[in-house]
Amino acid sequence: MALLVDKYRPRSLEALTFHENLSERLRSLAQSGDFPHLLVYGPSGAGKKTRVVATLRELYGPGVEKIKIDSRVFQTTSNRKLEFNIVASVYHLEITPSDVGNFDRVVVQDLLKEVAQTQQVDQSARQRFKVVVINEADHLTRDAQAALRRTMEKYSPNLRLILLANSTANIIAPIRSRTLLVRVAAPTEADICKVLKRVGNAENFSESEALNQRIASDSGRNLRRALLMFEAVHAQNEKVSERTPVPPPDWEALIAQIADEIMAEHSPARILQVRAKLYDLLSHCIPATTILKTLTWKLIPKIDDALKADVIKWSAFYEHRLRLGSVRNRYYHCRSSS
Numbered sequence: 142m143a144l145l146v147d148k149y150r151p152r153s154l155e156a157l158t159f160h161e162n163l164s165e166r167l168r169s170l171a172q173s174g175d176f177p178h179l180l181v182y183g184p185s186g187a188g189k190k191t192r193v194v195a196t197l198r199e200l201y202g203p204g205v206e207k208i209k210i211d212s213r214v215f216q217t218t219s220n221r222k223l224e225f226n227i228v229a230s231v232y233h234l235e236i237t238p239s240d241v242g243n244f245d246r247v248v249v250q251d252l253l254k255e256v257a258q259t260q261q262v263d264q265s266a267r268q269r270f271k272v273v274v275i276n277e278a279d280h281l282t283r284d285a286q287a288a289l290r291r292t293m294e295k296y297s298p299n300l301r302l303i304l305l306a307n308s309t310a311n312i313i314a315p316i317r318s319r320t321l322l323v324r325v326a327a328p329t330e331a332d333i334c335k336v337l338k339r340v341g342n343a344e345n346f347s348e349s350e351a352l353n354q355r356i357a358s359d360s361g362r363n364l365r366r367a368l369l370m371f372e373a374v375h376a377q378n379e380k381v382s383e384r385t386p387v388p389p390p391d392w393e394a395l396i397a398q399i400a401d402e403i404m405a406e407h408s409p410a411r412i413l414q415v416r417a418k419l420y421d422l423l424s425h426c427i428p429a430t431t432i433l434k435t436l437t438w439k440l441i442p443k444i445d446d447a448l449k450a451d452v453i454k455w456s457a458f459y460e461h462r463l464r465l466g467s468v469r470n471r472y473y474h475c476r477s478s479s
């Protein structure tokens with residue numbers, strides 16, 4: 142059974158709720174015959190991906206929804222083999238180069254070159270170009286971004302890029318200036334309530350507007366999160382009311398528990414216990430930066446005022462270290478292979 146986030150994901154530009162002006166702009170771009178490279182950015186759960194997929198549908202028709210997953214192997218200069226997954230339809234490809242960490246340049250370069258040099262297979266395709274959607278573009282290394290920029294200059298006729306990112310801050314200026322920036326702001330709480338109401342009606346859920354409002358506000362204006370919370374509440378309660386408790390996602394509950402444990406006892410044994418839980422979160426693909434940030438916000442209300450600034454400082458310090466860590470790995474890798 143599909144989750145509500147998938148079941149009710151709007152598939153066409155007309156079906157998208159909120160940010161109507163943006164949907165209109167995307168439609169006219171798709172119909173203009175001169176579709177630019179796009180850099181679509183905004184916070185998590187704002188509906189970036191949904192909008193991009195709807196735009197692809199406007200460009201090519203429903204055929205873009207027939208996707209398959211290809212596994213490819215790339216070879217690095219040091220003869221290391223990298224396995225990499227590509228989601229593709231006849232008309233477009235979707236990749237997440239940050240999956241291969243610091244080897245992202247190899248993937249970007251080889252793959253885009255290959256796509257750019259092949260013609261559309263479907264001769265009756267509405268567009269001459271293929272679209273490559275790049276997820277997490279703000280996590281690309283500088284090298285990969287430089288390679289991307291060269292590809293954009295060289296192969297423009299056969300290829301359009303759609304970059305997805307949370308912010309434009311980590312995208313190099315030459316890419317920003319060659320793409321049309323499309324900002325997808327977080328939906329307002331009222332926008333989220335409308336989506337919850339519509340989904341609830343379609344599913345015949347019992348309804349409480351006050352509860353929906355609470356979910357919208359607890360979600361931090363993240364629509365995916367709001368829908369997941371909404372589904373969890375209704376799975377656990379036949380009838381809901383204003384006061385029905387909203388369970389947090391499992392990973393968040395575990396981080397709250399870690400914060401409690403850190404506060405309750407300061408001993409080496411406790412450190413080991415907490416560490417095991419942190420590994421557990423990492424092995425369930427919760428990003429390290431999310432863990433760090435959530436843990437910080439859970440600890441702050443529990444500690445003395447005098448310590449708060451310190452905790453934030455160290456949290457920021459280690460967040461930065463996480464980034465440096467991946468750069469340093471690469472440095473050692475280069476040294477050991479040269």
Ligand SMILES: Nc1ncnc2c1ncn2[C@@H]1O[C@H](COP(=O)(O)OP(=O)(O)OP(=O)(O)O)[C@@H](O)[C@H]1O
Binds near residue numbers: 159183189190336365
């Ligand atoms: N305009 C919309 N109307 C109704 N529901 C929407 C809309 N846009 C998105 N959604 C719902 O919100 C969910 C999250 O959207 P989406 O995956 O597009 O977010 P995102 O911004 O790409 O998030 P992330 O950056 O975390 O990947 C979707 O699964 C879909 O169900």
